[in-house]
Amino acid sequence: MRSISRFEADLLRILHALLGRAPIEGARPLIDGRQPRPKCLSRAAVELVQDALAKGCVWRLAREGGWLPDRYLRGDRVATGRLWERTPSDDLGLSYSRYTLDFLLWLTADHPADRPARWNPGERALTVGDRLLLFYAYEALRACSGRLVDVPQFPRHALCRLAFPEDFVGNRPGLQPDFSTWTEGLGACVLEALQPCLAARWITLEQKKPAIIDPSHMMALGRVQAATLGAFLDAIDAAGRPDLARFLLSAGSALFREAMGPRSWVGSLDLGRLRLAERADAHRAALAFLRSFGRLQEWERRARGVGYFDEGYAASQLWKAEWEAHGGDRLCEQAAAITRAVDPLGTGAGAVPVAAEEG
DSSP states (O other): OOOOOHHHHHHHHHHHHHTTSSOHHHHHHHHHSOOOOOSSOOHHHHHHHHHHHHHHHHHHHIIIIITSOEEEEETTEEEEESTTTSSOGGGOOOOOOHHHHHHHHHHHHSOTTOSSOSOOOOGGGOOHHHHHHHHHHHHHHTTSTTOGGGSTHHHHOHHHHHHOGGGGTTOOTTOOOOGGGGSSHHHHHHHHHTHHHHHHHHHHHHHTGGGOOOHHHHHHHHHHHHHHHHHHHHHHHHTTOGGGGHHHHHHHHHHHHTTOOTHHHHTTOOOTTSOHHHHHHHHHHHTHHHHTHHHHHHHHHHHHTOOTTSTTHHHHHHHHHHHHHTTHHHHHHHHHHHHHHHOTTOOOOOSSHHHHHHO
16 A cells, blocks of 8 residues: 655645546645645655556546547548547657646645746646646636636646637737647647537637627637637648637537527627727627638638649548538628628628638
8 A cells, every 4th residue: 555645645636636537626725725845756656646647638538529439630641430549559648747747746835826936847848748737727727716827838828728718818918829739749639639628618608708798808808719719720720730620610500500699799798988990899809709710711612622632632621521511601601691790880791701801
């Protein structure tokens, strides 16, 4: 039987909560408290941490979407099956650096609101496994009083920004996320498994817009959404991985199945004291998600021109299939209709709002 200290037991309890293997409510008093930091952890505790990470992150990825039989790109071909069926096992190994252990020590010993934070590694020093645990940690703790958004690693964390853009309204512009980690190799496999999670997050975010009254809040939220989606779509376009944007199609399909009309995006805004141009800015911000469909439709049009012997043929065929399966043309038509309906200047954006504005 392994013997560990009280501090080590608390650290393990926090880790299991972050991985979804125990209720986060039981770990929050430990995170919100402060304890003397030991000089080092025992070998038994380190081995238990390694075991929890090896099993817990894989378990969560499988549960959240990795178990779904699906189709995604693997180089110049389309692979079918569950995540572990369409990917060689050697390519799925998550590794963790000492920064993960430092992070767990920081959560256990310090309060997340303490400044300066005693945990702030360099962005490039983190492995995909480190970043995945940080994403799960942020997801679990974002509602607590620790103000994790003030810790530089989280505003820079691309998955945190993509899943929870509303948390980073007003964040310093210099802390921009880098999506390159998630567009190839192991990072792209993780992003595949998180597609259902991302779709659910964006559905929830859009469904909350009818409750927004303050136009300035809507404009700030819309700017963050537009910047996040723009950076993400740029990154996957450059990597030739349009299939990683599938969650946007899924979210759009779900929202329009609920018959969300123009008032679902802007109906509660208090625009009485705003000038016409300011109203237009508020409306444009509210529709940041819908305007992203113009970019997706550009990809579909481009895919139709890719021949069998052309580079990117597999990617183009897969994107066309996804576009048809989700009714992409219908989604764009509905998005354009809502854009025209809420446009106070009466300019209209055409069938493809973003494409029309950029062209």
